[in-house]
Amino acid sequence: MCGIVGLYLKKKKLHNKLGFYLSGMLDNMSSRGPDSAGFAIYNNKVSKKYYKYSLCLNSTSLSEFEQVVKQKFKDITIKNISDHIVVQTSTTPKKFISYIHRNFSQISLVGYGRSIEIFKQVGNPSEIVKKFKLENFSGSHAIGHTRMATESAITVDGSHPYSTGEDECLVHNGSLSNHNNLRRQLIKKGKTFDSLNDTEVAAGYISQKLSENKSMKNTLTESLTDLDGFYTFIAGTNKGFAVLRDEIACKPAVIAENNDYVAVASEFQAMAHLPYVNKSNIYEPKPGVVYTWGK
């Protein structure tokens, strides 16, 4: 099953409400995915020199990590929420990510970029939302997921959103049947994967295409041929997000759009609490058609 949600705020004055609105959306989607939940927030873009890394500490202690890392990288700042940290540093992804993998094998990198922050954990979505204090987050847009696990384990690595490129992320309701084959092809092209999850492969596929200078619209249009299976995707970048349903369209999605925001969710009940939603233009994304919103 799984529940997916996305919210794009068109007006700056609403940005401080992003977390509040999204927490309600995720909470409402608990029924579709009680196993794990996660969300990606696009906010507080850092200056060109810096990067933000979202990490899940798992069993590593924060103080131990802080001590070691602060000695190694001088300009580092660490924001801690529950078992996640957002690290800000000028160290490039290539250096920093391999450093983490080498020295802190217990820590999972959940995402990185200049704007994105990702938090995900196993357990009931309504509790996860509280744990990460999602209500307090502000930003321009966000994507979330509640998971009913099917093909891979209930772990942080098996939870969405998946981020496989700078400021990129993907949530998925459905299942892919050719992910093993595609994973092998992408590994040959130099991509790495942390889990056996099908969505991570789709995220890797999208990152690969985007890195070949393809637009999100073209990337997702090509995915209709290359990805075999059932899906409704919400794919995020620092500019906004895109929605795609496969051509059979077994997996639901509904969009509500007005002057203030665009909300996407698996079911209408996820957005019933949003302001003026009943007066919005409400429609279902058509099968096989890419919808994008952004700056």
Add this chain to the structure above:
Amino acid sequence: MGKIENLDFKKNTLRKINNYLQNISYKNNKREFTVKNPSGHHAICAGLTENISVKINGHVGYYCGGMNQKAHITINGNAGTGLGENMMSGLIHVKGNASQSAGATAHGGTIIIDGDTSSRCGISMKGIDIIVKGSVGHMSGFMAQSGTLLICGDAGEALGDSIYETVIYLAGKPKSLGVDCVEKKINKKDIKKIEDLLETGKIKKFKVKDFKKFGSQRKLYNFNIDNISDY
């Protein structure tokens, strides 16, 4: 449950509201009810059995009015997947759009959808009349067995795929017809039926002559040894 005025999802649970509506006595003088703040909840007004009239003010989730018997349900909003699934009799009127599989497997009664409906409208329908004032999505009327599907707008891909004895009247264009679904000649019986459906749906914009009739070619009814390679 308390007062019947509290058919409000802000004040009561789905189970309590449904339970109340499902147990209206046939002796009860009050026959009209309004449900407030449905907020996309699933299975609202499922399993009603009495001749009552329920107005739902807002958007509903999946399976609204499922298994309905006798009740008249009006939805002032949109409906989610499986509207009136397996309905037996009565009427459901959606003022907005309906999602996929509207009227799936329904045996009787009428569904009126003022807007559009997405894929698989009337899938495996077994006797219901479905009136769609807008368009329908792909695979509508899939394996539909009996009853009538009247569509004022267009139809998506594979309209009436593997259809049995349901009759489809379409004013717009089908993107494509499904396997074994063909256009048929309109006869006197069809004219009467279309007139009746237009009246039921209070449709003035369309006349009988606007509609084309589609139904089964009945070529899939029996096993054909020549098609063995297709199985």
